[in-house]
Amino acid sequence: MNAMSNAIWIFTRISSLLSTIQSENSKHTATFRLYKFELFDQGKEWYAAKKVCTDRDSWLVEINDLETYEAVRNLTREDIWIGLNFLPKYKWLWNEEGELRFSKWDSTSPKKYETKFNNQCVRQFASTGLWRNHDCKPGYKYVCQSDLITISTTPTTRSLKSGESIDVKLHITSYDGNVNVDVRNQDNGKIKTVTTSNISSSNPSTTLTINIGPIEVSSTTISYKFEARPQGNNHQLYSRIVTLKLVVSDKCDSKPCMDRENCKFTLKAPYYKCSCQPAYTGSNCEGRRFINNTANTCKYHVNLHDEKAFADSNSTCRELGGEVAMMKTTIIQDLVGSQIISQYGTNGTTIEFWIGGYKVNDSWIWVDGTAVSISEENSKLPGALDGKTRIMFLSSYLNGERNSMRWFATDKNVKIGYICEIAVIDVCSPSPCMYSGTCVFVGCQKICKCLKGFDGKYCEIGINSTIVISVTCVGIGIAVALIAFWIIRKMRNRNVETQSKQRSNDISIASPYQTTFVSSPSCSKPNELESPYTYDNDTTCYQEPTPTINETDNTVKTYENINS
Missing domain, CATH: 3.10.100.10 (Mannose-Binding Protein A, subunit A)
Incomplete structure (x- = not known):
């Protein structure tokens, strides 16, 4: 039951509040100078009346000169609250902040403020139009004052980079019809005018979005002004201005150029230019x-x-x-x-x-x-x-x-x-290295890493520790044919085994597969012996076999580590 009662109470309260807000419509209005006056005939305490005005982007009426006083008297001859009140330890102020520069006190006022009387609020009397301070609690009618045109934007400070554009959202209220909005740059030069089209007496507020840019300045802070004024020539000349502060950082602030290079702001995209050192190139000296x-x-x-x-x-x-x-x-x-x-x-x-x-x-x-x-x-x-x-x-x-x-x-x-x-290219292709040497490059220079047993710029020189088999001409064909012929002949002449053994011992050959041929005219001829084949001294010759070292590791050419 308690939950149901609470729900009913909340619903009743909200309905009452909505009804109050909806009923707070002005009874009479008037325009004066740059302002609009609205008379509300539903009596309220001073602070409640002030809140209604504030919620409507206005304020309790402030009377700062005789002309304004007379404009309010022309609007109403009834008792009304005005925006003047006394702040203890301070003085009489308009809406708790504006200086009092004009007054219409009656002969008995202002009375000394006393807490027990709460006489810090001011009422303008209907009969005389004079002012008197007294208790703030009685309900009186009141007048709200507002600008005929208001213009604002949030936030009022924006940050962007040189060359960028931004959208500025303006909140505009006009009780004088549609308005023109002039956009002025940091030099106060008008760069464009934008017009509202949907403001009416029943809907005096609108939102207008204006694009400005690109902002083509170097790192600095500049201001743009948006000035709203009535349309047409029959209106009183007045306007309202909101200022937008732009904090501009140019492209050079993000250091697009490589380290220690100079960056300069430019008026054209990309809005910077790098001055590269002679050793570097590219738009960012990259x-x-x-x-x-x-x-x-x-x-x-x-x-x-x-x-x-x-x-x-x-x-x-x-x-x-x-x-x-x-x-x-x-x-x-x-x-x-x-x-x-x-x-x-x-x-x-x-x-x-x-x-x-x-x-x-x-x-x-x-x-x-x-x-x-x-x-x-x-x-x-x-x-x-x-x-x-x-x-x-x-x-x-x-x-x-x-x-x-x-x-x-x-x-x-x-x-x-x-x-x-x-x-720029693979300097080791094709490789110049002989006898399975490995080609490597140092900078643009190529060098050969030779197998053990070889030396020379291209590994073309054999070392004595290895038998070099270098049969590279037609002599190899002749050698193979002679060996085959010798084998066949040997098989056919088994009956002369003793003679063959003696020949083998004389020339230290256990089998024909141990015979080594080299393509070198400088090698020695065999001893005088009988043989079933002949030799071509220009291409192939016989050489006594020597022990072979079976090493395949690369010979590494070294030089001192100059980076240490």
């Missing part, structure tokens, strides 16, 4: 700049911007798929030199770059393990390799001109620019 050789097999990266020690430079080149560049020929150095001038100019301060040469004991070698020739044909190449330091670099120090870069040497921990070489 790509490295390369120059290819004439054969398009190798590319070079010249970088003065990111100064590094030698080990770090070599690591960077390896991350790019290459090595610190080896200036093995004048063609390579001329190509790199032209790129240095293209990126950094012909003249200027001394510039220095790591290149891939280092010193082991008293010998200079390239990072691929090959020897450095100090006496190059082109006199530009040799510089001041003083023999005391270990790593080679390219410098314009000698004459200050960058079209004559020379080699120098310094400590590996010095931080300077660097030059990388990266293979």
Whole structure:
């Protein structure tokens, strides 16, 4: 039962409240200056009347001059609450905040505020139109005052990036019909006018969405103004303005350019421009700049911007798929030199770059393990390799001109620019390595890793520890035919077994499969012996067998770890 009683009470209360709200319609209205006055004839306490006005986006009427006083008297000659009241410890204020600048007190007012009388509210008398302060509880009629036009937006501060546009939602109320809304930019220049179309006396409020942008300024805070004014020429000239603050951050604030590159705001999309260092390229300086050789097999990266020690430079080149560049020929150095001038100019301060040469004991070698020739044909190449330091670099120090870069040497921990070489194609295809050697590439250089028992640039040299079988011409066909013929003859002449054994002992051959043939004109002839086949001295010869070492491991060419 209690639950049912509570539900009935709540329903009754809500119905009563809705009825009260619906019944609070103004009896008379009037416009004055930029305001609308509404008279409500249902008597209420002062604070209840104030709340009704506030809920209608208005306020209890404020009378700040004689003209306003007369406009209110013309609206009603009845007793009404006005918006003036007294705040203890403060003073008389309009709606608890506005200064009192005009008054119409009767001869006995204002009376001293006393708590027991609660005489802090002001009533305007019907008969005289004068004001008197007294108790706030009696119910009197009241007048609400509101702007003829109101305009607002939420929030009043927005953030966006340069080049972006935003939609601004405006809440507009007009008791003077539809309005025009002028949009003004940060320079107070009108950029557009938008018109409402659905405001009426029964529906004075609407929502208007206006797009502004793109906002083409760099990082700053600017303001846009939205000014609502009546349509037509017959209306009194007045307006209401709401200001929207825009906090603009440009594209450069997000650092789109690579680290240590310069970013500048622009008025066109993408609203920024990266000023790349000469070693980099791309809209965001995200790509490295390369120059290819004439054969398009190798590319070079010249970088003065990111100064590094030698080990770090070599690591960077390896991350790019290459090595610190080896200036093995004048063609390579001329190509790199032209790129240095293209990126950094012909003249200027001394510039220095790591290149891939280092010193082991008293010998200079390239990072691929090959020897450095100090006496190059082109006199530009040799510089001041003083023999005391270990790593080679390219410098314009000698004459200050960058079209004559020379080699120098310094400590590996010095931080300077660097030059990388990266293979564009597979330099090991096809492999130049002989006798199952493995081709590997270092930068754009290819080297062969030979099986044990072989040596040479392409593993073409055999070592004595292994019998080299190198039958590469028609002599192999002759040898095979002779062996087959010899086997058949032996099977047919079993009756001469003793003679055959003696022949075998003389030439130290247990079986014909141990006979070794090499395609070399320098090998020795066999001892004088009887044989069922002959020899072609130009192609194939017989060699006494020697012990064979069955090793297949690769021989690893090593050189000092210069990155340690």
